[in-house]
Amino acid sequence: MEWYWAFAFLLGMIIFMMAIGVPVAIAFLTTNIIGWLYFTGWDPDSILQVVDNSTILITRFTLGPVPMFILMGSIFFHTGLAIRVFDGLDALFGRLPGRLCFLTVAGGAIFSTLTGSSMANTAMLGSLMVPEMQRRGYNKRMSMGPILGTGGLAMIIPPSALGVLLASIASIDVGRLLIAGLLPGFTLAGLYAGMIALQLWWNPKGAPAYDVEPIPWSGKLKLVCTNILPMSFVVFMVVGFIIFGWATPTEAAAIGVFAVMILATAFGVLTTKAVVTSVDGTIRVAAMVFFILMNSTVFSQLLAYSGASAGMIEWATGFDVHRLMVLLVMFFVLLLLGMFMDATSMMLITVPIFFPLAGHLGFDLVWFGLFVLMTIEMAGTTPPFGLLLYVMIGVAPKGTTLFQVASAAFPFLVCDTILILILVWQPGLALWLPSLM
Amino acid sequence: MKGLIAAYNGLIQYMRIAAGILVFLVFILIVVDVLVRLVGLKPWSASVMVVEYALLWFAMLASPYLVRAKGHVFIDALTTLMAPGPRLVVEKVAYTICIVSSLIFCWYSYSVLHTAIVEGTLDVRAVDIPLWVLILPLPISFFLVAVEFGRYLIGVDTMYTDRTETRENV
Numbered sequence: 001m002e003w004y005w006a007f008a009f010l011l012g013m014i015i016f017m018m019a020i021g022v023p024v025a026i027a028f029l030t031t032n033i034i035g036w037l038y039f040t041g042w043d044p045d046s047i048l049q050v051v052d053n054s055t056i057l058i059t060r061f062t063l064g065p066v067p068m069f070i071l072m073g074s075i076f077f078h079t080g081l082a083i084r085v086f087d088g089l090d091a092l093f094g095r096l097p098g099r100l101c102f103l104t105v106a107g108g109a110i111f112s113t114l115t116g117s118s119m120a121n122t123a124m125l126g127s128l129m130v131p132e133m134q135r136r137g138y139n140k141r142m143s144m145g146p147i148l149g150t151g152g153l154a155m156i157i158p159p160s161a162l163g164v165l166l167a168s169i170a171s172i173d174v175g176r177l178l179i180a181g182l183l184p185g186f187t188l189a190g191l192y193a194g195m196i197a198l199q200l201w202w203n204p205k206g207a208p209a210y211d212v213e214p215i216p217w218s219g220k221l222k223l224v225c226t227n228i229l230p231m232s233f234v235v236f237m238v239v240g241f242i243i244f245g246w247a248t249p250t251e252a253a254a255i256g257v258f259a260v261m262i263l264a265t266a267f268g269v270l271t272t273k274a275v276v277t278s279v280d281g282t283i284r285v286a287a288m289v290f291f292i293l294m295n296s297t298v299f300s301q302l303l304a305y306s307g308a309s310a311g312m313i314e315w316a317t318g319f320d321v322h323r324l325m326v327l328l329v330m331f332f333v334l335l336l337l338g339m340f341m342d343a344t345s346m347m348l349i350t351v352p353i354f355f356p357l358a359g360h361l362g363f364d365l366v367w368f369g370l371f372v373l374m375t376i377e378m379a380g381t382t383p384p385f386g387l388l389l390y391v392m393i394g395v396a397p398k399g400t401t402l403f404q405v406a407s408a409a410f411p412f413l414v415c416d417t418i419l420i421l422i423l424v425w426q427p428g429l430a431l432w433l434p435s436l437m
Numbered sequence: 438m439k440g441l442i443a444a445y446n447g448l449i450q451y452m453r454i455a456a457g458i459l460v461f462l463v464f465i466l467i468v469v470d471v472l473v474r475l476v477g478l479k480p481w482s483a484s485v486m487v488v489e490y491a492l493l494w495f496a497m498l499a500s501p502y503l504v505r506a507k508g509h510v511f512i513d514a515l516t517t518l519m520a521p522g523p524r525l526v527v528e529k530v531a532y533t534i535c536i537v538s539s540l541i542f543c544w545y546s547y548s549v550l551h552t553a554i555v556e557g558t559l560d561v562r563a564v565d566i567p568l569w570v571l572i573l574p575l576p577i578s579f580f581l582v583a584v585e586f587g588r589y590l591i592g593v594d595t596m597y598t599d600r601t602e603t604r605e606n607v
Contacts, residue, residue, distance in 0.1 A: 290496035
């Protein structure tokens with residue numbers, strides 16, 4: 001079979017099943033079974049290979065950070081430590097125009113260093129900030145935009161569970177990819193703050209200033225010391241341990257859970273209920289990820305076995321176009337897929353195709369991994385089906401339309417694009433920290 | 438029949454609890470391992486292997502509950518646009534695919550398990566362990582996953598919740 005028919009057959013089967021609502025993991029499993037049978041001349045023993053490979057692929061120590069990062073974020077939220085960070089930041093901003101928008105970006109960036117979930121970030125920031133913003137007379141654009149932008153930061157700022165997943169599927173170094181997101185993540189937070197300032201300059205009534213009770217400097221210092229600085233201890237335990245090579249990403253993730261539990265104990269908020277709820281949430285999300293992973297990685301092998309991967313790379317590199325043009329095409333394909341699929345699904349479909357191609361074109365795969373994460377983050381806020389848009393609608397006031405949410409997100413998508421251009425121009429922004437490891 | 442259903446539901450819940458305990462034990466094991474190393478002692482040589490096994494076991498133990506809790510990621514962009522009648526048909530087709538695939542995987546993983554037991558195959562890692570220890574949860578979990586999708590097929594419940602409802606994800 002020609003590579004393009006094999007490609008169309010396998011991808012078509014996955015997309016068809018996904019379209020009729022078959023869970024992503026089962027869509028991959030079914031395609032693997034049919035695909036391996038077909039390409040081995042209907043040899044039933046080929047399915048034994050599917051079982052063997054699936055088992056080997058998810059029993060890798062490098063996948064350990066997935067449940068650990070999710071557990072760490074869950075405990076952080078369920079114990080109420082997240083709210084304490086917010087209270088600390090709130091005291092620092094004073095009577096600043098658009099203070100709640102800036103608070104969202106600062107809080108979201110800090111949350112991102114402590115959790116790996118965009119959904120949790122957006123839901124938390126949305127439910128916490130939108131009612132307050134509405135009460136203070138902020139318009140919908142100013143109240144929802146920063147939340148949508150900042151919510152996605154969790155995907156690129158370590159610890160990112162999605163980053164671990166991407167690194168595992170693409171067979172790149174988990175630690176290097178996680179650390180690569182640190183500087184670009186904070187640069188993006190800076191761009192978001194700049195965008196808010198620009199929007200305020202354009203329309204000051206969008207986020208009116210209001211009086212806040214003045215807090216003396218000693219009070220502010222105390223809040224910073226009690227509510228914000230201790231969290232940096234957790235961040236250091238995770239990011240620092242990885243950068244300095246004191247622990248593997250899996251070990252650093254478990255140490256991160258340990259650090260959050262110590263903090264929660266110190267603040268007297270670690271309850272059995274919080275731990276049980278966090279563990280239960282963790283098994284739901286992590287088991288789902290592992291179930292998908294065990295099937296999707298076999299799919300990559302199937303693509304290679306059928307000749308589809310090699311044929312596609314040969315075809316794509318046969319054109320006399322600059323590699324940045326190929327990157328641009330991949331960017332738009334990811335954005336297009338993001339209109340219909342969630343982050344995990346689009347990652348599983350594109351990684352077996354895009355990463356070999358990117359490697360062939362000479363892109364650094366850690367850099368490319370970050371590019372994919374950035375684009376997936378953007379796709380999450382792309383209408384009509386970007387998942388974060390729906391999370392936002394879920395927590396926004398009744399009557400909020402998809403159009404209002406999407407248009408509020410637009411300026412922040414521009415910031416994302418600017419960061420991607422900066423990364424293309426200066427790859428060192430992402431690759432400098434991993435080079436120290 | 439009621440007793441059987443109660444026992445089955447209990448099994449799913451106990452597997453869920455076992456998965457949670459396993460994740461927590463993995464966390465403790467890794468932390469202890471790192472701390473032991475930091476104080477200059479020799480960590481347990483099998484800890485990496487135990488974590489690797491636990492990753493598969495916890496995912497498999499939680500998998501029937503995952504179906505019950507509607508925790509799987511799926512795309513409903515197209516099905517939500519359909520009229521209720523055709524949508525129901527498409528949903529049933531989707532459930533059937535899930536059941537058939539899970540049962541096929543269950544059968545073949547059972548076959549791998551049987552061979553591993555009969556031939557005494559070892560899984561060579563940091564510590565050699567009989568392969569059947571690794572494979573054991575696969576046929577059981579995939580069978581229960583098929584049963585869970587069967588519940589949806591016969592109409593006990595529907596997997597497809599409202600799109601605007603926030604689903605947990607990475």
